[in-house]
Amino acid sequence: xxxxxxxxxxxxxxxxxxxxxxxxxxxxxxxxxxxxxxxxxxxxxxxxxxxxxxxxxxxxxxxxxxxxxxxxxxxxxxxxxxxxxxxxxxxxxxxxxxxxxxxxxxxxxxxxxxxxxxxxxxxxxxxxxxxxxxxxxxxxxxxxxxxxxxxxxxxxxxxxxxxxxxxxxxxxxxxxxxxxxxxxxxxxxxxxxxxxxxxxxxxxxxxxxxxxxxxxxxxxxxxxxxxxxxxxxxxxxxxxxxxxxxxxxxxxxxxxxxxxxxxxxxxxxxxxxxxxxxxxxxxxxxxxxxxxxxxxxxxxxxxxxxxxxxxxxxxxxxxxxxxxxx
Amino acid sequence: xxxxxxxxxxxxxxxxxxxxxxxxxxxxxxxxxxxxxxxxxxxxxxxxxxxxxxxxxxxxxxxxxxxxxxxxxxxxxxxxxxxxxxxxxxxxxxxxxxxxxxxxxxxxxxxxxxxxxxxxxxxxxxxxxxxxxxxxxxxxxxxxxxxxxxxxxxxxxxxxxxxxxxxxxxxxxxxxxxxxxxxxxxxxxxxxxxxxxxxxxxxxxxxxxxxxxxxxxxxxxxxxxxxxxxxxxxxxxxxxxxxxxxxxxxxxxxxxxxxxxxxxxxxxxxxxxxxxxxxxxxxxxxxxxxxxxxxxxxxxxxxxxxxxxxxxxxxxxxxxxxxxxxxxxxxxxxxxxxxxxxxxxxxxxxxxxxxxxxxxxxxxxxxxxxxxxxxxxxxxxxxxxxxxxxxxxxxxxxxxxxxxxxxxxxxxxxxxxxxxxxxxxxxxxxxxxxxxxxxxxxxxxxxxxxxxxxxxxxxxxxxxxxxxxxxxxxxxxxxxxxxxxxxxxxxxxxxxxxxxxxxxxxxxxxxxxxxxxxxxxxxxxxxxxxxxxxxxxxxxxxxxxxxxxxxxxxxxxxxxxxxxxxx
Numbered sequence: 001x002x003x004x005x006x007x008x009x010x011x012x013x014x015x016x017x018x019x020x021x022x023x024x025x026x027x028x029x030x031x032x033x034x035x036x037x038x039x040x041x042x043x044x045x046x047x048x049x050x051x052x053x054x055x056x057x058x059x060x061x062x063x064x065x066x067x068x069x070x071x072x073x074x075x076x077x078x079x080x081x082x083x084x085x086x087x088x089x090x091x092x093x094x095x096x097x098x099x100x101x102x103x104x105x106x107x108x109x110x111x112x113x114x115x116x117x118x119x120x121x122x123x124x125x126x127x128x129x130x131x132x133x134x135x136x137x138x139x140x141x142x143x144x145x146x147x148x149x150x151x152x153x154x155x156x157x158x159x160x161x162x163x164x165x166x167x168x169x170x171x172x173x174x175x176x177x178x179x180x181x182x183x184x185x186x187x188x189x190x191x192x193x194x195x196x197x198x199x200x201x202x203x204x205x206x207x208x209x210x211x212x213x214x215x216x217x218x219x220x221x222x223x224x225x226x227x228x229x230x231x232x233x234x235x236x237x238x239x240x241x242x243x244x245x246x247x248x249x250x251x252x253x254x255x256x257x258x259x260x261x262x263x264x265x266x267x268x269x270x271x272x273x274x275x276x277x278x279x280x281x282x283x284x285x286x287x288x289x290x291x292x293x294x295x296x297x298x299x300x301x302x303x304x305x306x307x308x309x310x311x312x313x314x315x316x317x318x319x320x321x322x323x324x325x326x
Numbered sequence: 327x328x329x330x331x332x333x334x335x336x337x338x339x340x341x342x343x344x345x346x347x348x349x350x351x352x353x354x355x356x357x358x359x360x361x362x363x364x365x366x367x368x369x370x371x372x373x374x375x376x377x378x379x380x381x382x383x384x385x386x387x388x389x390x391x392x393x394x395x396x397x398x399x400x401x402x403x404x405x406x407x408x409x410x411x412x413x414x415x416x417x418x419x420x421x422x423x424x425x426x427x428x429x430x431x432x433x434x435x436x437x438x439x440x441x442x443x444x445x446x447x448x449x450x451x452x453x454x455x456x457x458x459x460x461x462x463x464x465x466x467x468x469x470x471x472x473x474x475x476x477x478x479x480x481x482x483x484x485x486x487x488x489x490x491x492x493x494x495x496x497x498x499x500x501x502x503x504x505x506x507x508x509x510x511x512x513x514x515x516x517x518x519x520x521x522x523x524x525x526x527x528x529x530x531x532x533x534x535x536x537x538x539x540x541x542x543x544x545x546x547x548x549x550x551x552x553x554x555x556x557x558x559x560x561x562x563x564x565x566x567x568x569x570x571x572x573x574x575x576x577x578x579x580x581x582x583x584x585x586x587x588x589x590x591x592x593x594x595x596x597x598x599x600x601x602x603x604x605x606x607x608x609x610x611x612x613x614x615x616x617x618x619x620x621x622x623x624x625x626x627x628x629x630x631x632x633x634x635x636x637x638x639x640x641x642x643x644x645x646x647x648x649x650x651x652x653x654x655x656x657x658x659x660x661x662x663x664x665x666x667x668x669x670x671x672x673x674x675x676x677x678x679x680x681x682x683x684x685x686x687x688x689x690x691x692x693x694x695x696x697x698x699x700x701x702x703x704x705x706x707x708x709x710x711x712x713x714x715x716x717x718x719x720x721x722x723x724x725x726x727x728x729x730x731x732x733x734x735x736x737x738x739x740x741x742x743x744x745x746x747x748x749x750x751x752x753x754x755x756x757x758x759x760x761x762x763x764x765x766x767x768x769x770x771x772x773x774x775x776x777x778x779x780x781x782x783x784x785x786x787x788x789x790x791x792x793x794x795x796x797x798x799x800x801x802x803x804x805x806x807x808x809x810x811x812x813x814x815x816x817x818x819x820x821x822x823x824x825x826x827x828x829x830x831x832x833x834x835x836x837x838x839x840x841x842x843x844x845x846x847x848x849x850x851x852x853x854x855x856x857x858x859x860x861x862x863x864x865x866x867x868x869x870x871x872x873x874x875x876x877x878x879x880x881x882x883x884x885x886x887x888x889x890x891x892x893x
Contacts, residue, residue: 104741140792140836142710142739143531145360149741165531169499206790206802207818226788226838230778264740264796 054278054320055081056287063326067271071116071253073325074275078249079124081321082277088195088247091129096136096193097121097161099152099251100201100216103262104141107151110254110269111262113201115155117251117275121197122161134193136164137219140262164189171222178238179308180231185222196220198245198281202252202288204260204268208232208301210292211261212285213248214240214310215301233304240281240310250276250284252291276320282311283318329585329632333623340415340619344422351419351475355482358707358748359530372704374419374475375750377402380567381473381700384459385751388467388697406571407638410578411601414561414568415617420474421561427550428557428600441593442602444612444645448562452649453657455569460661465693466668466724470701472566477546480703480727484536484716485543491529495521534712537732542716557600561617572614572647580633581642582616582623584608587630595622595631605631610645668724679858681848683720684731684768684829687738688746688755691854692721698753701727705745705754711736713831714745729754731767733831733847734840738767740794740830768829769851769861770800770822776844779819783807787818789833789845799826800833800845824851824861 057078059070079085089095099113107115118135125133135156139146143165147153153163171185190196200216207229208215214236218225221239228235252274256263263269272291278284282305286296296302296313306313327335351374358371375381379399402413414421458469470476498521506513525531536542552559561568582605589608596606603615605622608631623631636642672678676692686705689695706714706729713736716727729745731738740763746756757765770789774780779787779802793800802818809815822845829847837843850860 104739141741141832142360145710145739145741165525167495167499167525167531168533169495170502206798207785207787224838224840226786226836229786229788229791229838230784232785259796259798261791262794264794268796 052082052321053280053318054276054283054315055323056274056276056320057323057325059273060324060326068116070273071114072120074253075117075120077323077325078275078277081323085124085128089125089128089130092131093194094132095125095130095195095197096134096190097197097199098137098216098220099135099199100219101137101146101150101152102140102219104146104149105262105264106149108269109263109266110201110203110256112150112152113199114251114253115151117253118152118199119155119159121199121249122156122159126160133161134164135161136166138166168222176238176242178241180234181238187220187222190220195246196243198248200250202250202291203256204258204292210289210294210299212288213250213281214285214305217243233300236301237304237308237310240305241308245281246279248278248281248284250288252288255291257292280311280318282306282313283315286313286315328629329623330626330629333620336620337624343416347417348419348422355479355707356528358704360710360744371748372750375702378473378475378567379403380469380570384462384467384469385698387459387462388465403574406574408579410575410613410616410618411568411571412618413571415619418474420478423550424553424558424560427553431554431557441596442599444602444604448602448615449647449649450563451565451569453653455566456654456657457661457664458566460658461665464662464665465697466665467697468724470699471726473700474565474567476700476702480701481542481546483703483707484539488534488536491533494524532710532712536706537715538718562601575613577638578613579635579638581613581636582611582631583634585630585632587628589630594625594627598622598625604645607645609643612645612647614647668722671722674722674724676857679849680720681850684847684849686714686729686731686745686754687762687765687767688757689854690753690755695753696725698751699728700751702750704748704750705729708744708748709736710739710742713737731831733834734843737832737835738830764828766828766851766853768847768849769824770827770829770833770845770847772820772822773844773846776839779817783809783817785818786838787820788836788838790820792832792836794830794832795826797826799823825865
């Protein structure tokens with residue numbers, strides 16, 4: 001054994017200790033870090049003004065009762081009339097799919113995004129040439145159980161997606177410069193993706209009455225996010241403005257109509273057989289609010305999104321393509 | 327084969343067995359977590375506790391229930407009758423760790439090996455065992471504090487594994503953010519896959535952290551460090567399981583004896599004996615102390631020692647550990663005293679209830695729970711939120727290191743019943759999910775002096791959002807509040823339905839107040855205690871008995887328009 005005297009030992013200890021103390025300080029500097037140019041949504045658009053902005057796929061009555069087939073068909077149809085996944089995904093892209101995987105709850109309870117909608121989108125991304133598709137959410141319940149119970153873990157991995165369990169240490173303060181929030185911790189790995197696809201499920205929410213696309217972005221933020229409830233419309237506008245959404249896919253195959261966002265009572269779930277996809281998250285939220293029986297202008301978060309210039313309150317003004325899927 | 331060569335072979339086999347047992351122990355510990363399909367491989371995970379006769383003897387005595395007896399533990403007892411304390415020398419993972427540290431002693435400190443003389447203090451472990459057994463007879467189950475398997479499991483779960491996780495994950499995250507690279511080669515191309523692999527397969531995405539783990543770790547480290555003073559100090563002087571097995575090792579089949587070869591009193595056998603079982607004395611060798619490690623036989627240059635087969639009914643001259651009656655009596659009195667000491671407290675007599683002592687779902691009533699819990703920490707290891715924490719003084723000295731839910735650290739996950747599935751002694755009943763979900767382990771109470779919609783006129787109801795009860799145990803009532811500027815608005819103020827709340831604590835965990843949450847769970851209303859019930863079961867049948875009347879439309883219209891406090 002090599003001889004080690006006390007002085008060497010103390011030196012090494014001091015070095016190791018100072019590295020441990022100083023390194024995190026150097027790394028997690030409190031000053032806000034502006035995300036690099038790879039921010040999702042900042043790439044110049046590939047779509048012309050004539051492109052379809054919203055596509056709403058509904059199942060024709062009595063065609064099939066196979067829930068999986070319904071979800072797959074509706075998703076495919078909505079994406080196709082939007083111009084196909086190739087409109088958003090380029091060859092070699094890394095895509096982050098952000099479903100709602102918030103709750104340790106089974107698919108039929110509609111607290112999370114439909115796993116077949118997620119899996120179909122993963123497949124379409126790969127078909128459009130994506131190099132890697134990551135699926136992840138900052139779950140409210142324990143991540144491993146939530147990913148599994150939601151059915152999304154199995155469905156997404158089957159088609160080759162990488163499930164990512166967010167690590168609370170890896171959130172980084174990002175300058176949002178919003179109306180309410182100046183900085184907030186976001187997840188670098190999500191911001192580094194070439195495309196962020198927002199895949200919310202349509203459901204009830206006690207505070208904001210609906211939980212839709214903008215609300216779904218709460219899953220990529222870190223920190224004490226429960227504080228957002230104190231000014232939810234403004235906070236959702238700030239994050240949406242920062243992310244500049246390019247593609248949102250609204251899952252309304254099953255919707256949760258009460259006791260949201262967690263639900264748990266089968267009686268609160270309605271099978272609506274709708275998937276809507278589009279580039280305008282506010283318009284899609286307006287559509288989703290209508291599905292839940294609300295007048296969109298009376299939903300504070302949706303109205304705030306419109307007033308902040310993030311999208312259309314009157315989604316019909318975007319001439320949505322209505323598809324009857326059989 | 328000459329005895330010495332045979333002994334060397336046996337020692338190698340022993341080392342393989344020891345390492346295999348140690349690794350299995352840690353592998354089973356790591357596997358004690360959410361299994362991916364809801365049902366843990368019950369029986370296999372707990373196997374080290376199932377073969378521990380001490381755990382089952384004292385649980386049986388304390389709980390006075392034969393159902394706790396395990397056939398596997400009887401096998402350990404049988405093997406010890408036949409072969410002596412081979413459990414200590416070959417199987418026990420804690421013993422193997424002591425072995426490893428003890429073997430470092432010579433290398434680290436470069437001390438000359440010394441002959442290991444039997445010390446009278448080695449009897450201490452027998453007296454400790456007597457005291458613990460007497461306590462168990464009086465219903466105070468304190469064995470988990472000293473049981474080697476409990477101790478090692480508890481230390482690994484609460485301190486070693488979380489410590490390793492912090493080191494690995496913080497290290498990898500530091501590299502991730504600094505991103506050191508040479509040209510196009512990034513260090514993260516090594517660290518990230520390792521980090522991902524360990525996070526998924528060894529640790530899990532949540533980061534457990536346990537209160538009081540420093541003390542638990544310190545005890546482990548002291549126990550291990552004592553090997554530098556005497557090899558296998560713990561096993562020789564302290565371990566009550568070793569003592570119990572020692573009591574069984576009366577006349578083992580294999581007994582040490584001298585061969586025809588001459589003994590030149592070199593003392594090598596004694597130097598190599600980790601048990602101080604005085605092999606050098608031949609006829610006064612101590613079967614109760616011997617671990618059956620075969621070191622002495624291998625150490626003798628003259629092949630002067632060997633284990634010989636002797637039928638159990640044949641007496642041969644051996645040394646005796648003199649367990650004197652007076653000392654034994656003292657130990658018994660000590661046990662009675664210890665039991666009294668722990669029981670003469672208001673909570674132990676059911677006179678007071680600690681509001682913070684929220685037990686896992688399925689935990690028996692406190693007395694019956696403590697009579698079974700061996701403080702092993704399996705429930706804490708498997709709890710997916712990390713909310714099950716070792717107590718320190720919350721359950722009194724008697725209940726030290728038993729599990730309690732600390733909602734600020736982690737809540738009781740609604741769709742989970744893992745703690746009851748893994749509990750090796752039935753202290754936590756295994757409950758089907760359908761039974762566990764509505765089971766009350768406490769009750770949430772809203773602190774309206776802090777709660778944002780009450781105290782600060784802000785929207786919040788994060789607690790309502792997270793409440794997992796399908797019809798929401800936390801609901802909200804829209805109430806009109808008057809702001810600082812005199813303006814009136816409707817705010818959603820949360821309320822708790824005591825009929826529905828199961829005390830899971832996710833509300834407390836998610837409350838924006840991190841220091842003292844504005845909604846807190848206390849043990850009140852826990853189903854396991856009929857004395858700790860503030861709420862009359864069922865909604866009040868006659869709401870009219872008090873002045874509780876539904877406000878009429880006229881009343882609402884006449885709501886005050888100005889602040890009652892003036893401007």
